[in-house]
Amino acid sequence: DQQVKQNSPSLSVQEGRISILNCDYTNSMFDYFLWYKKYPAEGPTFLISISSIKDKNEDGRFTVFLNKSAKHLSLHIVPSQPGDSAVYFCAATQDQGAQKLVFGQGTRLTINP
Amino acid sequence: EPEVTQTPSHQVTQMGQEVILRCVPISNHLYFYWYRQILGQKVEFLVSFYNNEISEKSEIFDDQFSVERPDGSNFTLKIRSTKLEDSAMYFCASSTRQGARETQYFGPGTRLLVL
Numbered sequence: 001d002q003q004v005k006q007n008s009p010s011l012s013v014q015e016g017r018i019s020i021l022n023c024d025y026t027n028s029m030f031d032y033f034l035w036y037k038k039y040p041a042e043g044p045t046f047l048i049s050i051s052s053i054k055d056k057n058e059d060g061r062f063t064v065f066l067n068k069s070a071k072h073l074s075l076h077i078v079p080s081q082p083g084d085s086a087v088y089f090c091a092a093t094q095d096q097g098a099q100k101l102v103f104g105q106g107t108r109l110t111i112n113p
Numbered sequence: 114e115p116e117v118t119q120t121p122s123h124q125v126t127q128m129g130q131e132v133i134l135r136c137v138p139i140s141n142h143l144y145f146y147w148y149r150q151i152l153g154q155k156v157e158f159l160v161s162f163y164n165n166e167i168s169e170k171s172e173i174f175d176d177q178f179s180v181e182r183p184d185g186s187n188f189t190l191k192i193r194s195t196k197l198e199d200s201a202m203y204f205c206a207s208s209t210r211q212g213a214r215e216t217q218y219f220g221p222g223t224r225l226l227v228l
Binding site: 034036041042043044045046049089091099100101102103104105106 | 117119144146148154155156157158161169171204206208215216217218219220221222
């Protein structure tokens, strides 16, 4: 089941620069997308989300972009900080049923000083 | 800030034994979920629960699994006869109400190791 894919298992970015994490999905029924951040030995922490009726949502240093035609979303972090080093999961859901989250494999982001 | 808690943080058990993983969701939340993450793999949905019954379950959630809300605060996942492949991190999550736009908040997880 590869409905949500994060093709980059890892990403390394210099502190202060922009981090861009990518996610693709195949199920056109998905209408809500979320990014979670996970530190070792902790559960996923909600970061930011976007509805399919929008193409951009911004919250401080974090912006999520959605391209529905390409079934692609991305998370931009700018400027990147050392505390942003974590595993980032893209997740998708649809506004029917129990709203189970379908996760990507995660991208490990490392911010270098 | 309210948070989802899970106990134990680690559990080691022998194959064939029963385990119960416990979760205390955020107090005003009504929808509860279990997910698991096998080492190196994705976080996978197991089951959702509302109003004392299962809303949806995945193929993984077979007859060996059950969930219960035994009182007003706890939400448990029971695995009746554990298998080696049940070794994983198990996450509980909760949300205020149903709807894709309702954020699910996750607990820290229970690492289950079946020997």
